[in-house]
Amino acid sequence: LAAGCSMADMATLSRVRRAWRELSSVLNPDETVTPVTYINSSADLKAFCGEHGGIVCTSSNAPKILAWSFSQREKVLFFPDQHLGRWSGHKMGIPLSDMVMWDWDQPMGGLTPEQINKAKIILWKGFCSVHMMFQPQHIDKFRAEYPEGKVISHPECCFEVCEKSDYVGSTEYIIKIIAESPPGTRWLVGTELNLVNRLAEEFKAPDETGQSKIIQFMAPTVCMCSTMARIDPPHLAWCLENLVAGHVVNRITVPPQEAELAKVALERMLDAS
Ligand code: SF4
Structure with a gap:
């Protein structure tokens, strides 16, 4: 159960909700901003996107999903990985000057109202350390x-x-x-x-x-993904053997309302890609 993605952990629901609230002091995010979450994110963030007219993307379909997002609203809030968002925006022809970074540790993400109003993409400050x-x-x-x-x-x-x-x-x-x-x-x-x-x-x-x-x-030094490496053959075998024996171990349960909203965001992705 300790397996995960340290990049995904950089965008928590409380941080994203706070960003949405703070954006509300400059514009109406539910009318002007499509929230887009990378698939490497928790279920509650996918649910947030489902609830606020947003969508999920993968590294394969990100430019296509951004195109869908801009057909809905004029701006995008992209989380948790700034780099995937920036590269996908660049591939769509959006200038870097129209992409700003939201630093969750700063009030208003460290941005001025002018920067927020001008931006096409607001990039979450998350990254993959690997x-x-x-x-x-x-x-x-x-x-x-x-x-x-x-x-x-x-x-x-x-x-x-x-x-x-x-x-x-x-x-x-x-x-x-x-x-x-x-x-x-x-x-x-x-x-x-x-x-x-x-x-x-x-x-x-x-x-x-x-x-x-x-x-x-590419790198001369090795940086393994320690959170992903927790999914290893012995643990996988242990889970499978338990399933064969009729026991479900490490069951992950998503509250029904959250699962429903997350499904909305995932289905939007499947329809748009
Ligand atoms: S390498 Fe690890 S931290 Fe990076 S995106 Fe994959 S799971 Fe997340």
Whole structure:
């Protein structure tokens, strides 16, 4: 039950409710702001989005979901990951100057009424500490050593890393692009280490042309996701064995009203994507 996502924990319902209340002193958020939550978020935040005309997104569909959100209201409050929101907004052609960051530790998110009124996207100050390990200089070093190499990153990486990458996309996208690349391609990959190791293992054997793909992790230091790593084979086996024996262990219960509202936000996503 201790497994989770430290980035998701940066946007709690009480912090988001307070932001909504504070925004109300400048504009009417229920008329002008679509709340958008990344799928890595708690059920109560999805319910908040369901209740306030908002929606859920994934790293694959974020630009499409932003387009839907702007068709509903003129602004977006995007949480918990600022980087996914910023990159997706950038891909839609929204200038960085029209995106502001909401710091939950500051009154009014640290923003002036003018900044809030001008903004198209209000980005929650959350981030994934694993993806923040990747820096533009790692890409510069790789390119200097391997000018023919390719760089691919997840949109949870910072804007400068995404900008310097040849490809940016979800986990599914990263797997697909690397799988479809020509034999002999060398890759620098900016995402969670377990996935990079799995890809490196999968493509290390030479194919019929005698060439293999070389896949390397973007950061020189390793930063494992400690919260996600709590989902491990022994615990999974323990849960499954208990289920087979007819016992449900670590049952997660969502209050019915919250589940209903969260479903509204999730269904909006499924309809829009
Ligand atoms: S790597 Fe860990 S902290 Fe980062 S988004 Fe994934 S689960 Fe959350």
